[in-house]
Amino acid sequence: MSPKILIVLTSFGEIPGVGPTGWYLPEFAHPHEVLHKKATLVIASPNGGKAPLDPNSVKMFESDPVVENFLDTQESLWKNTEKLADMLARVDEFDAIFYVGGHGPMFDLTTNKTSIQLIETFAAKHKPITAVCHGPCVFLNTKNASGESLIAGAQVTGFSNAEEDAVKLSAAMPFMLETELQRVSGKYCKAERDWGVKVVKDRTNGYGGVIITGQNPASAGAVAEAILDVLG
Template identity: 35%
Template structure:
């Protein structure tokens, strides 16, 4: 009996592995090389030069290694580059700070990189600010209209207990200024208390990287990190709002704007512009955002609505088929056969 069970398990595992490999084969190669893109080539970035609306502070982690491990970490480049350009295009000067100052460690995933991200890497002024980030203890809150905490797993180690960050957050809160964060960036809010001793985020709507997302990528995350971010935010009394895994979800609670994951970054930054009292400059959404919208339609309304949305696309190049295939692979790994097949159907139709 045991032998039969082991053989059956081996067959099932082999079939699952073959299926995942097959889905990987559906992921098309990067069709365009954006590595030499410059800011001057992107029309959206030519906006914002006609007005001066003040300054926004972006804060990144200084942590290079995850805890006691040898695994490197840092801030997510896409979660800095995209808000940097949203704020710039909307008339704000962006300064960059970090707990230690100087050049912070960056995480660059080429599979997630688009033209704006490469433009940021090729932007001399932006890179000068990154390489010489302001030590957080030298920042004056009065100089800024908003503060934005960039994500990256390193934030879990040097944001929550940093007293200078806590002081800044309290100052922005007291003066009704905008506070934003995305993905692991809300770790900066996790331990902030007000003058009355209450947690800043108690009773506030918050989104951040969820336990579901964290544990899928790092099964032993509870041992690697000081805490799981969703758990800590809930413990502090936050009204935690989560959307579907790895899709866009942004919470707006007055002047507090938080995004769940990297795919929430564009919207979080634009909601911050709105919270500062301005209408965001028009921007053509990216193929990745278009794909996220398609997947959200599927999650919220089902396959037929997603198929209808796909059919309305004028140009299939407006869709990131690699991201769509990756979601199919994630569904397969999580043993969601119905969802996996639906995404494969959408992927197949996207190639028609």
């Protein structure tokens, strides 16, 4: 039987004073390319329904054939998402959870109580918890049964401060992801060069389940490969 993976998108679509945002196209397109023939995928977002696609990512990756094919053929995936709260009773159906990045998750999923509860439940059941780029922000406020951070002492990665500076959005962020991941985990790591592929696999604190994180858009496909590898 093929594994079943819950993919979570942001519902946050506009940064005040900055403009449209959302989930980042290649961070869903490339994992989908890796996963869709080998796993059953269910897509959810905090609000359900249409999850906002960051238009900047459409423009930036218009020459990527995987991204363009996904954009042209899979629109229903992000326009008809399940409501995240409805997933709480369905955790046993899934083998892993994966959070797509983009700037949107920084504003809604970091503190979303439903998302936090989902992640904590997946971790307690030793199901892989995974995310890419800004997606690892979802782990910052998660706890184990003892009240300790799920990622304390775990090696993690995510969008670096230098990469945020490069896209000129540092001032618009509620916090700097690299800084917070380092503060909470104590073991943030990144690629030798900005925009390089970096995927890290470690154990969650207190449960010993697997946490997989990827640094940036270039790392998205490799995160999906790591998920399949862990699921066997």
